[in-house]
Amino acid sequence: MHPDPQMTILDLIKQLTTYADAITAFSVVQGLAFCFAVAQGEGFAKAVWRKQGTWAATIGIVVGSCLYCQLVIMCMAGVDRLQNPGGTNPSTETASKGTKVIADAITSVTGHIQTTRLSLIGLSGLMSLFALWATRLDPPQDRGVSDSPLVPL
Numbered sequence: 001m002h003p004d005p006q007m008t009i010l011d012l013i014k015q016l017t018t019y020a021d022a023i024t025a026f027s028v029v030q031g032l033a034f035c036f037a038v039a040q041g042e043g044f045a046k047a048v049w050r051k052q053g054t055w056a057a058t059i060g061i062v063v064g065s066c067l068y069c070q071l072v073i074m075c076m077a078g079v080d081r082l083q084n085p086g087g088t089n090p091s092t093e094t095a096s097k098g099t100k101v102i103a104d105a106i107t108s109v110t111g112h113i114q115t116t117r118l119s120l121i122g123l124s125g126l127m128s129l130f131a132l133w134a135t136r137l138d139p140p141q142d143r144g145v146s147d148s149p150l151v152p153l
Contacts, residue, residue, distance in 0.1 A: 012078075017079060035128060065122065
């Protein structure tokens with residue numbers, strides 16, 4: 001007995017959508033954790049505050065956010081290719097007016113979800129950068145943080 005090819009395509013679409021959601025969620029949680037670590041973790045903030053640490057973290061945040069966005073875009077491009085293998089939208093060619101309206105609404109909602117995912121990743125990166133560079137305004141040594149032998153300056 002052979003698996004139903006349509007079911008396989010639907011499963012793949014669902015899996016790619018789940019991956020895009022997971023990547024977005026991970027990006028947001030990672031950004032929140034970084035902000036919390038900078039705000040609460042005196043040793044962490046002091047280690048990152050060094051000039052090289054700040055720039056390294058900045059580059060890491062920017063590159064990481066770009067990679068997360070690229071992965072989400074790739075997932076959604078895969079979904080688009082699976083939904084429209086010929087590259088055309090069949091709803092506009094032979095569908096009735098009601099079916100076309102529904103298909104257009106689904107396309108619009110899908111586009112908004114994609115935009116929301118990418119916006120959340122971008123916002124998470126910006127939030128992390130803000131927290132990182134805000135420590136430059138109030139450096140850890142100015143807050144009475146003692147030197148730790150584990151975090152050389």
